Amino acid sequence: MTEPTTPTALAKARRRDVNHRQQRVHQALADMTADGSEITISAVAAQARLHRSFIHRHSDLHAAVLDAASRALTAPSPASTAISHRSVLAENANLRAQNHRQAQHIRDLEDRLSDLIGQQAFERGGLGAPTNAAALQAEIDKQRQTVLDLTRALEERDEELAAARETNRRLMAELNRIPGATSPLAGAILTGVNTLSTRTLGHLITAAGNSYLSKSDLRDLLMQSGLYEAAELDPTELIDHGTSGPNRQETLRTPLLAAHEQARTGNREAHDALLEIVRLGAERVARRGYAESTLSALHESLLSDGYELRVGDPDLHGNRECRLLPIDPDAVPVGTEITALEAELDQRGYTEALVHYRSAVDNFTDQDHPASNRQLRNMVESLVKHLAVDHTGYTDNGRSGQGGAAINTLYTPGGRPPAVVGQPLPENDGGRMLHGIWNILHSNGPHPGLSNADEARIRMQLCTALARFLLKHFPARP
Known part of the structure; x- marks a missing residue:
């Protein structure tokens, strides 16, 4: 069992892990260039034993893969030429074998068709034996028994599923009793999984834009949520000086990303402010009658972050209360830190x-x-x-x-x-x-x-x- 680590230790561990993955990507590029393999982002990721999204997230690795692929096309290695020649020979052999199998298959089908036509003519001519009713009844009984066996197997599977669901709670309780296993929220220190993802914040910006909220509405949301104070931003930016300024999307995007960065580094107030602005924004969107069509993507993204968005029924004035509820009492260990x-x-x-x-x-x-x-x-x-x-x-x-x-x-x-x-x-x-x-x-x-x-x-x-x-x-x- 490991001792609880500090954010600095987690950051160092994460950096070592990132550096090790980058080295594997560069080594994979060198190996694939040497043996003449086809170079694509997916192929390099598979060779390096990591997900292709890691390469997309690092612009230097992405550029290195594209450069290596370009050089492979303009100046192919001798190994690549040799592999291509062997591939042609192998393909030729495979095609010949396939033709042979197809020819044999056609002959078998012709023989079978001939037998069936002969049997059909034999039965229609009255020369064949009558259908055996006893054999048909035996086949029916066999199929009935098979259905019964499958039904029993399905019932057993349902019992196993119910048992697994029942023991899930015991497993989580057992995990929480392990010495040294503390809640990720202890000390108000957050990791990437505890705060909202940039994907969710992007869906909030899109929902606000599709609901035609004005810049004034967006500034009200930023003030009501306390996001500027929590993220230590300058509140004078919320004053309308009569100039054009940033568009509606950027009015939200800049402070949201600043608060997101604060939350990722351990600012609990910034995290709470992000949750509050999402809740308030959802209420504004729902009030305008766009709840079902506009909030669906935001709802799905929040589920991945560990929260469920619930939209209440409209009151007499058309207002709909929104609640943002955590799915679990403790965060699931699905961050990129070393768990x-x-x-x-x-x-x-x-x-x-x-x-x-x-x-x-x-x-x-x-x-x-x-x-x-x-x-x-x-x-x-x-x-x-x-x-x-x-x-x-x-x-x-x-x-x-x-x-x-x-x-x-x-x-x-x-x-x-x-x-x-x-x-x-x-x-x-x-x-x-x-x-x-x-x-x-x-x-x-x-x-x-x-x-x-x-x-x-x-x-x-x-x-x-x-x-x-x-x-x-x-x-x-x-």
Whole structure:
């Protein structure tokens, strides 16, 4: 368990991590240039084992990738030419093999068609045997039994899902009881995940612009929220001097970004002011009758930040009260700082699980929820595989898809409480929960449209708490 760190230590750790990722990008560029591989941002990101958004966020890396790609086109390396020639030969061989398979397939279809036509003519001519009613009835009975089996399996799956949801609360309580695990809000020090994202602030600016709020309305919002005082800005900027000045969007954008930077560095008042201006802005937009059409993007983005925007029914004067409610009592560890889970995975040497978890965090921060779910599932699979190898004698065969087999060694079917640290979990004291969560991770995963911000956030909580629970129950070997 790591000791609580200061913002300065977190910043240094973050800088070391960023420098290490930049070095991997430059090394990947050098390797791909040497072997003549095609250079794109996605290919370089995959070679460097990080998300492509990291390259987009750093202009120097982005420029370096584009420059290397341009040089590869104007002056291709000998390795690139050799690879292209081998690719042509391989493609030629593949096409010939495909033609051979297609020809064989056509012959097989012709034979089958001939048999079917002959059989049909045989039956219509009255030469075939009558249909066997007993065989048809047996097939119907078989299908009915299959339906019953599937129904029972579905009921068992529903029971496992209910058990997993029930134990989620116990997991979070267990996590909160771990010594040294303090709330990220302790001491009014915030990290990037605790304050609103720039994406959310951008949606607020767009909603205000689409609702035709005047500059005077926007200045009123800035004053009512206390944002200028909290971010230590000059309030005289809010005075209308009769000149053109910044447009409506910039009237909001400049102070919002200043307050956002203050909140990220630990200014609790700036964070509260950001929440208040979002709430007040939503009320102004709702008052003008644009709630459903204009606030939908803002509502979804707030869910990713950990807040739910609730718009009340209009009163007699058409006003609608808006409330901004935190989804969880404690912030989910989905920031880019080094979390306790990341530190434990790194200390144990579980690099593969650590990489998947960090990728899930990056995807969640970028609001790529399906990709975040996929990386979380990969993290859990890698973690249970390594724990099974370290504690149960499980043998890693080097293939993917070992999660289910590894989990089967980490719990005892039919086992009763209490669980013994370092030993397989009893089925009724953690084992069923582990198995149920693993099954949940295979639904609404890496498929666009099947996961929203709220559902992805719950998965992030669930997997983080499960990983902490497993690492505590299966401690590191001396």
